Amino acid sequence: MKPFRQILTVAFAAGALLGCQKKEETLKIGLAGVQTGPDGEIGTAPIRGSQLAIDEWNAKGGVLGMKIEAVTRDDEGKANQAVAVAQELVAAGVKAVVGHFNSGCSLPASEVYHQAGIVQITPASTNPQVTERGFKQTFRMCGRDDQQGDVSAKFAFDSLKVTQVAVIHNKTAYGQGIGEVFRKTFEAKTGKVTLFDGLASEEMDFRATISAIQKSGAQAVYWGGMYNQGGPFYNQLRQAGFKGAFLGGDGIYDNELIKTVGAKADSLFITFGPDFFHSEVAKPFLAAFKKKFNQEASGYTIYGYDAANTLLQAIQKAQSTDADRISEALRSQSWKGLMGDAEFDQKGDLKKANFVIWTIRAGAFAVR
C-alpha cells in the first residue's frame, strides 16, 4: 500500500506544481466587443488590432516575464450579453480588459469590472457616461461624444458659417448622445437647432424627415448615427434638393459610406481621429496587419492596437498586475502611440481630444 500512496503523493504534488506554474506563466487579457451580427465587421477591427499588439509583445518575450494570453469574447452588441461576457472574463481571471465596442455594452460591463477590480480600457465607446461614474480603473482610448459633438458644432458655426442646423439621430446611446452635445454647443454659440429628431436604426427611408428638415429652414444637417443609415440619408437629402453641409461623427467614418454616397459626394464633414493611414509611424503596423489578417486595417483597428499597447506598457511600468497600480501607472505619464501622444485625466479620458474634421476627396477620406 505504501508505495502506491507515495506515487499518489508525488503525482499530486507534481500536478499541483504544474498547475501553479501554468498559472504563473501567462497574463490573461480580455478582448471583448461585438463580433457577430450587423455590427460584427466594425466591432472585430479593434479586437484584431489588440490581438496584433499582444502578438508583438509575446514575440518580444511578453510582459513581466509572462506570456500574454488573449481571452476573446463576443458580446453580440447586446447589453445583457455584455454583462454575461464581463462576468465570464472576470471568472476566467483576466487582469485587464480591452473593450467593449458599443457604448451600450461598455456601460453595464464596466460595472462588473469595477466590482471585480479589473482595469478596463475601451477602444471605441465614446458615450460620456462610460467614464463619468467615478470608476477609477475605467479608461478610454478614444475621444468622448461631447468632444466630437463639440468639435463638429464649432466647425459648423465658425468655419461653415451656418446658423441653423437640423440634428437627426438614430436613437442609440451613441447617436443621441453626440446629437445632444452638438445641440448644446451650437446653441451656446447662438446658433439655432431648427429640428431635433430621431429615427429607428433600421429605418432607411428618410423622405418624411427630409421634408421636415427643409421646412424648418436648416442650412446644414448633423447626423448622429452610423454609416449604414448615414449614406442613404445623405443621398436622399441631395435627391430632395438639399444642398447644405452634412456633418457626422466617427460612426460614419467607414469605407462603406463612400461606396454608398459615391466619389462625388460634397460638403460631407466627419469628426474622426487624426490621419494615421498616411503617417510614417503606422506603416509597419499597417503592413503587419495586412500580413496577419489578409485585409486592410480599418479606422478602429488602430484604436484597439494603441489601447492594448498602452495597457501593456502601463503593466510593465507598474511592475504589477494589480488594478490600482496599473491605473496609477496609466495616469502617471503620456504614452506614445500610433495616433500620437495619449495622456489620461482623472476620469480616464484622453486629456487632448484628438478629433479632426475629415471630408471625402477623390473617393477617399481626407483630412480637411
Place this chain on the structure above:
Amino acid sequence: MSKSPLATRLAVIAGLLVLTAPFLWTKLDPDFNTGFVSLSLAPSNAIQFLSVVLPAAVVGWLLAGIGFLWGRFGPTKPVIATGSQKLFESPRLLVATCAVLAGFGFFMSAKFLSLGTFVCIHMMLAIGLNVTIGFTGLLVLGYAAFYATGAYAFALVAHACPWFPTWAALPVGFLVAASTGFLVGLPCLRLRGDYLAIVTLGFAEALRELLRNLPQTGGDMGLLVPTSARIQSLGPVGQAQASWIAAVAVTLFVGLVIHRLYHSRIGRAWIAIREDETAAAMMGIPVVRLKLLAFSVSAGIAGVPGAFFAGFAGFVDPSTATFEQSVLILAMVILGGIGSLPGSILGALVLYLVPTLLRDWFPAISDYRLLFFGAILVAMMLFRPQGLCGSPRHKLELEGKS
C-alpha cells in the same frame, strides 16, 4: 400527387441548389466610381458556408437518429416526464433538489454560476410561455415584451424608492407584467390564435419603441439599477452564489406553481379549451375568462425572471424586448415539447447552454446560431411536432389528426 415522391423531392433539391447559387457561389463587386455593379465567381464563400452547415446537418441527422432509436428501443416510460412528476409531487424531494443544486453553487466556477443563473432565467421564461402555447393553445410571439416589462418595472421602482428590498422585485415584476398581459390580452383573445400571435409581436415592437423614446426609461441606453437594490452577497455567500441560489429556488418555485396549476381545475379547463374551444364553451367553461387568465399568468411569469435579471445584472435596456429574444424562448418551448413542463426546462437548458458553450469553443460558428434555431423550429414542426418530451396527444393535435 401525380409525380412520384422521389421526383418531387429531387425537384425541390434542384430548385434549392439553383436559387441559392447566386448568393453562395458568386460575389458582388460594386464599383463606387461609376456606380455600376458586376458579379464574379467566389467559391470560397460557399465553401465557408457549407463547411459549417453540412457538418451541422450531419450532427442534426445523427441526433435525430439517436432520438429515433431511443424512441424505438429505449424505455417505454418517459423518463424525464416521470422524473419531473415525482419532483413536483413530493415536497421533500423538491427541497432536497433545491438544496443540492444550491450546494453546487459553492463548487461551481464563477463562469458557470453566471451561466447557470442565465439558464434559470430562461427556464422560467420557457415555463411561462408554455402556459399559453402549450396549455391553452394560444401563440404568443412577443413574449420578450413581458420579460422587459418585469425588468423595467423593477428598475423604475428601485429608482423611485432606493430602500426597496431586492426580494420584493419578484412580486412587483409578476404583478406589473401580469396586468400588462391582461390589458394586451383583453381586446384580442376573442380572435383567432394567429391574430394573437401578431398582436403580441406588434405589442413587443411598440413597447421597445416606447422604451427607446421615453426619457424616463433611459432611452436606448437603458437604466442602471441602484446598487442597493441588486442581489447582494450574504456573509460567506458571494454575489454570484447568492444569485445562483436565488435563481434555483425561484425557478423551482415557479415550476411547482405551474405544475400545481396544470393539474388543477383551471389547468384541466385550459386543456379543454385547447382541444376544442366550442365543446369547452358548451360544457360551461368560461372560455374567454380562462384564456385571459392563462395569458395574464403567462405574462406575469415572464415578469419574474425580468425583475430577477434586473436585480442580477444591475441594468435593463430595450434589447430585452427584441424579437430575437422572443424567438429564442419560443424555440426552447418547441424543442422541449409543447405543453410539457419538463420539456420547457430541458429546452431552455439545451438552447441556452449549447450556443453559449459552442461560441466559446468554436467562435467561428457563433454567427450561425440563429440559422440553426430557425432550422430547429421548422424541423421540429415537420418531423417531431410534440418536441423532445411532449406527449403523443400533442403530436396528433399538431398534425391535425385528433
Place this chain on the structure above:
Amino acid sequence: MRALLFALMLEILVNGLARGAIYALIALGYTMVYGILGMINFAHGEIFMLGMFGAVYALGALGSAGLMAVGITLPLAIVAAMVFSAGFGILNERIAYRKLRGAHLLAPLTSAIGMSIVLQNFVMLSVTKGKVDFPRAIAAPLADTTWTFGSWDLSSIQATILSVLPDVWARWMASKWVVQSVHLSALQLLIFAITLGLMGLLFWLIQRTRLGIALRAVAQDRTMASLCGMKVDGLITLTFALGSALAASAGVMVSMYQGVLRFDAGYMMGLKAFTAAVLGGIGNIPGAVIGGLLIGLAEDLTSFTIASEWKQSTAFAILILVLWLRPRGLLGERVADKV
C-alpha cells in the same frame, strides 16, 4: 388657407403614397395566402428581402455581361427578381408548409417563423452582415430627376392661422403644417406606375380569367374545388408564386428608393405590410391595397406632425386599435369566432 392645406396634402401624399404603395404590394402576398390557406405566411417579409438581393445580383450579372443601359437592365432585373422570389416562395411552401396544411394553426405559423429566420440568416451569412448598395448608376437617373412644385409665400397664410386659431394651436400648426414646396421624383412616379400596373394585372387575373375563378374557388372551399377537378396543389403553388413576385417587385423599388439593402430589411417591412393587410381585412385583396396606402400615409403624417421618433409606433398602434375595434378590418368578413 386652402393653398396651405393643398400643399400639405400633396407633400404627404407623394411620400406617404409611395411608401404605402410598397406596403400594399407586400400586403397582397399576405392576404392572398391567408385567403387561400388561412395561414399567416410569416416568411413573406423575407421573400421581399430576397427580391431586393435578387435584383442586385441580376444587375451584377448583366453588368458583367457588359449591359449597362438602364432602360434595358432595370426591367430585366425586376423580372429576374420576381422570378427569383417566386422560386423561393414556391420552395418555401413545398418544404415548410405543405406537410402542415391540415394541422393546428400553431404548426404552420411556427414553421413559417423558422423559415423566416433561416432565410434571413442565410442571406446574412452568404452575402454580408453589412449593407449592399443598389447600383447608383441604375437608380440615379430616376431618383435624381425631381420636380419641385410651388414656392409659395406663406407669411400671409401663417398670419391668417395665427389670427384665427387659439395661440398654442396656431403656433403648432404654423410650425408643423406649412409647406413651401412639393417635391416629386421620377422614381416615385415609377413606383406608382408599377404598383398600379401590377395590381391591375392581378385584379384582371383574379376577376376575369378562368384561372382566377379557380383560385377563388379554392379559397372558398378547398375540398369542393378539388372534387370539381381543380388541381388544388398547383393553384396554391401559383398563389405563393404570385404573392412572392409582387413582393419582389416591391423589393426592387424599395432598394432603389432607399439606395441600400440589408438582410434584415424584410422583418419590419413584413410586419408593417401584415398590419396593412389586417387593417384592410385579411383575405380581402382590395382591402390590402387600401390598408397599405393608409399605413404609409399615417406614418408620414406622424413624422411630419409629431416627430419621426414615433413613426415606427404608428403602424403598431393602428394594428392594436384595429384588432380591438374592428378585428375583421375595413373590408374584411367576420373572423372573431372562426376557429
